[in-house]
Amino acid sequence: MKKHKFLLIGVLFLSLLLALSIYLFRIRKSASDTFTPNTPEIDKLVNITQAEVSAFVFVTQESIDNYRLHVNFTPFLSLDVGEKKIKSFVLRNFKKESKVGDLLLIHPTQLSIETPSRTFLFTPTGKAMLADDIYSEGNTIAYEVVEEVSKYNEILDKGVLTPYFGVIQKDIGTVNYAEIKEEEETFDSSKYIEYAQMSYGDLNSDFSFEVVIEFSDGTVYMKRFILTIEGEIFAEETSPLFNFQLE
Numbered sequence: 001m002k003k004h005k006f007l008l009i010g011v012l013f014l015s016l017l018l019a020l021s022i023y024l025f026r027i028r029k030s031a032s033d034t035f036t037p038n039t040p041e042i043d044k045l046v047n048i049t050q051a052e053v054s055a056f057v058f059v060t061q062e063s064i065d066n067y068r069l070h071v072n073f074t075p076f077l078s079l080d081v082g083e084k085k086i087k088s089f090v091l092r093n094f095k096k097e098s099k100v101g102d103l104l105l106i107h108p109t110q111l112s113i114e115t116p117s118r119t120f121l122f123t124p125t126g127k128a129m130l131a132d133d134i135y136s137e138g139n140t141i142a143y144e145v146v147e148e149v150s151k152y153n154e155i156l157d158k159g160v161l162t163p164y165f166g167v168i169q170k171d172i173g174t175v176n177y178a179e180i181k182e183e184e185e186t187f188d189s190s191k192y193i194e195y196a197q198m199s200y201g202d203l204n205s206d207f208s209f210e211v212v213i214e215f216s217d218g219t220v221y222m223k224r225f226i227l228t229i230e231g232e233i234f235a236e237e238t239s240p241l242f243n244f245q246l247e
Contacts, residue, residue, distance in 0.1 A: 035093070035210055035222055037247070046213065046221050049160070050078035051244040053167075053227060057192050057234065060131045064178045068131045069192055070101070071169035071203065072120050075244075077225075079161045081213070086145060088214040089155045091163060094139035098169055098205035100198070104136040105209070106166035108143075108152035120166055122152045134170050139209075141165055161213075169205060173198050190238065203231025223247070 053075045059067040096103035109122040117125045121133060143155040143163060152164040173196035180195055181187050193200060208226040215221070224247040233240045 035224060036220075038221055038223070042219060042221055045081060045084060045215070045219065046223070047080040047082075048078070048223070048246065049080055050076050051225060051246060052076045052241055053244065054239055054241050055229070055234075056239040057172075059175065059192065060129055060134070061177075062130060065176045067175040067177050067192075068171055069173040069175065069196055070131075070134065071172060071205075073167040073169070073227075074120075075165060075167065077161075077163055077211075077244075079211070079213070081158060081161060081215075083158055085158045085216040086161070086213050087157075087216045088212075089143045089145060089161060089163065090212045091141040091143075091165060092139070092210050092212060094207065094209045096167075096205070096207040100202050101169045101172035103167060103169050103205060103207050104134065105139055105141070106134075106168055107137045107141050108164040110151045110153055112151060113149060120168060122164065122166075131171060134168055163211075167207060169203075172196075172203065193234065200231045200233075200235045203229065203234055205229045205231075 053073050055071055055073045057069060057071055059069055061067055094105040106121060111118060111122050111124065115124055119125055119129055121129070141153075141163075144151070144153055145157045146154045147157055149156055155161050155163055173193070175192060175195040177187060193203075206226070206228040208224060210222055210224045213221040226245040226247065227242055228245070229242065
């Protein structure tokens with residue numbers, strides 16, 4: 001009887017310990033994810049010289065009767081920290097909303113920046129990209145801080161910081177290439193949205209993320225980047241350029 005009693009107490013103790021550990025983990029996680037606006041002094045430490053993103057519709061050719069449509073977003077960020085060294089650079093809290101498809105944060109890889117050509121996924125070109133190749137490794141990117149950048153997942157420890165990453169709105173629609181070619185005897189790649197029987201308004205979307213820079217003296221800088229896409233612009237421009245809103 002005593003043995004069972006001690007066993008029960010042990011199980012209860014372990015359960016309590018586990019619950020406490022989970023609670024503390026969540027508290028720490030919540031605190032680390034908190035966005036704190038910069039003071040004017042901290043805000044002056046970083047000069048954002050570029051905060052833009054270009055976009056265009058592209059397809060992955062799964063088969064002759066199954067072209068899957070996606071939107072590629074290429075961000076262009078430049079953050080000048082001068083000679084003040086940093087010890088960490090994190091892009092976090094990627095949030096998204098779209099009418100069609102799924103917006104994915106594309107992480108940079110260890111591919112050399114000297115690679116002659118690469119895909120939107122930071123992989124060497126060679127074989128055709130398929131929809132299954134497009135996926136995200138999560139909503140946070142922690143960069144390797146280095147003195148000289150040689151890989152896409154690295155960032156300088158001072159000067160002008162230009163993080164590599166991408167966003168893809170996956171599977172916004174499908175097009176039957178074979179059927180259209182047979183009916184119209186031609187295929188115009190500028191008409192993907194029309195072929196998919198979509199409206200440009202279907203491409204309305206928005207996403208945001210935060211950049212957190214920790215300097216070598218422990219000072220922390222945070223900035224939120226927000227992008228709102230009005231899909232109708234794709235009817236006028238093949239590859240429109242958008243500006244991030246900053247908070």
